Amino acid sequence: MVTLTINGLQVSVEEGTTLLEAAKFLNFPIPTLCHMEGLSPYGACRLCVVEIGEGPRSRLVTSCTYPAEEGLVVRTTSKRVDRARRMVIELLLGTCPQSKIIQDIASKYNVRQQRFRQEYDDCILCGLCVRMCAEQMMAKAIGFRGRGETRSIGTPFDVKSDVCRLCGGCIYVCPACQLRCTYNQPEKAVCGGCANIAAPCLKKPEFEDMMCYMDPCVACEIKKD
Amino acid sequence: MVSEEVSKLLERHEGKQGALISILEEIQARYSYLPQELLREVAVQSGRSLTDVYGVATFYKAFSLQPRGKHLISVCLGTACHVRGGPAIADELEKQLGIKAGQTTPDREFTLESVNCLGACALGPVVVVDGHYFSNVKSSQVKEILEKSKKGLDIVEIDTDERIFPIEVSCARCNHSLMDSEHQIDGHPSIRVTVSFGQRHGWMCISSLWGSYNVTSKHEIPYETIVNFFCPHCHAELIGGASCSECNAPMVPMVIRGGGVVQLCSRRGCKNHILDLGGTVFE
Structure with missing residues (x-):
């Protein structure tokens, strides 16, 4: 067992527990986007940053990937954490302003300002769909390609994958395209998320037999203008 | 045919987890690019998923999925080469070859690419053709470099070269x-x-x-x-x-x-x- 302090409260957790799980155990809310139970931690969205250590040696780490250490002092909502988190939200919102999940997080953290040009991208590269496909669906049909600016998610060679079973798992977990499938009335949604079989990141014209049922697609329509 | 070639290649790297890059490097060395069918074959025979193989192949700049020309010209646009006139050299190369950086001439003779630093800043602006470094390049020298490259740079003059x-x-x-x-x-x-x-x-x-x-x-x-x-x-x-x-x-x-x-x-x-x-x- 490892004992650590979170926001002044002592907690003992099993070795190997992440800070996020320990904080959840104490009911301290930490926003997450790329974290999902059953999938390996990835640390891509940086929303779950917490401050560890004290004084000048304190630093920000992603709580979903950082394992609990003996005697570690963690603050989940310090001023520094808040500032970093709001910046992350603003950046995510700049990439995918049409995502309902990101909008909800933004409103929760009272982010009302948008200093970045809105991109209306389809993807925030959180890797949820990639991990879903590889770890839960055991398919590995999609993955990251390229690097830097041109990094993207999709199938090899941008053609229909032989191992994809059209399970829709990637669409189901995607935080960026949710609004696309359900618009702003999730309860009236026709497709329920998984009818949209084409992963948002796949190039459309090459997937005519697997089309998006959200017509017109919000993201695509906005992009046109 | 393809499968035999790949299985031969994999045999040499058998059992090594980190061998994928070496395998791809060897394919690239032979074909000067990574053909799609070979990548698929590597994935099948090595038991890796195609997604992983494709991810690695697209991640590294050394790999190309498009056929490349016979000669690879890298023009350095790093900081030192940039201030010494690298962009002018790149422009001149683009003009003479009639292609943009990252493209291959239609006759498959040259591939032009820009790189960010070759670690030879004191020699700048640097142009590298097939592993041969040209230092302090001026725009007027570009034509000569291209002509030399076409003839082949590996030919050494036995009578005059003192290394021999x-x-x-x-x-x-x-x-x-x-x-x-x-x-x-x-x-x-x-x-x-x-x-x-x-x-x-x-x-x-x-x-x-x-x-x-x-x-x-x-x-x-x-x-x-x-x-x-x-x-x-x-x-x-x-x-x-x-x-x-x-x-x-x-x-x-x-x-x-x-x-x-x-x-x-x-x-x-x-x-x-x-x-x-x-x-x-x-x-």
Whole structure:
């Protein structure tokens, strides 16, 4: 067992527990986007940053990937954490302003300002769909390609994958395209998320037999203008 | 055909987890790009998912999924080269070749790419063609560089290049000279040995010039074959304990007149050789 302090409260957790799980155990809310139970931690969205250590040696780490250490002092909502988190939200919102999940997080953290040009991208590269496909669906049909600016998610060679079973798992977990499938009335949604079989990141014209049922697609329509 | 080639390639890297990059490098070296069917075959035969293979292939800039030209021109646009006029060189290259950076000429002769730093900042602006560095390049030199590259940069002028000198060798066992003054290669007496590979057996003459790889032999020796070398006088096999640092084939030792040992790789096509002059080692 490892004992650590979170926001002044002592907690003992099993070795190997992440800070996020320990904080959840104490009911301290930490926003997450790329974290999902059953999938390996990835640390891509940086929303779950917490401050560890004290004084000048304190630093920000992603709580979903950082394992609990003996005697570690963690603050989940310090001023520094808040500032970093709001910046992350603003950046995510700049990439995918049409995502309902990101909008909800933004409103929760009272982010009302948008200093970045809105991109209306389809993807925030959180890797949820990639991990879903590889770890839960055991398919590995999609993955990251390229690097830097041109990094993207999709199938090899941008053609229909032989191992994809059209399970829709990637669409189901995607935080960026949710609004696309359900618009702003999730309860009236026709497709329920998984009818949209084409992963948002796949190039459309090459997937005519697997089309998006959200017509017109919000993201695509906005992009046109 | 493709599957055989890949399985041969994988055999050499068998069992190694981190071998994927080396495998792709070898494919790239042979085809100058990564053909789709080969990537698929690598994924199938190595048990990796195609997504992983494709991810690695697209991540590294050294790999290309599009066919590349015969000659690869890299023009440096790093900070030092940039202030010394790298962009002007890049423009001139683009103009003369009629392509943009990252593209290949329609005749598949040249591929132009811009790189961010080659680590040779003092030589800037730097242009590298097929591994040959051109330093302090001016726009007026671009035409000359292209012409030279078309002819081939690996051709060395034996008469004028001071890195090339003849050596005289003898058998390590009987100490009989291996030099054959009747059969000259590159204008110098050649090194005559007996070789055998497979069922074939015959003479082979090697250029005695250090730096020249010219060889003539009775039988055409296919590339990649490992050949056994014998002394034509005492018929002992020329073999030492060492193996090639590049391809793992056995090295062939020969004693140099005047002291020292030269070791050649016994694989046809492998250019690895070591010159040991008692203390100083040249590779």
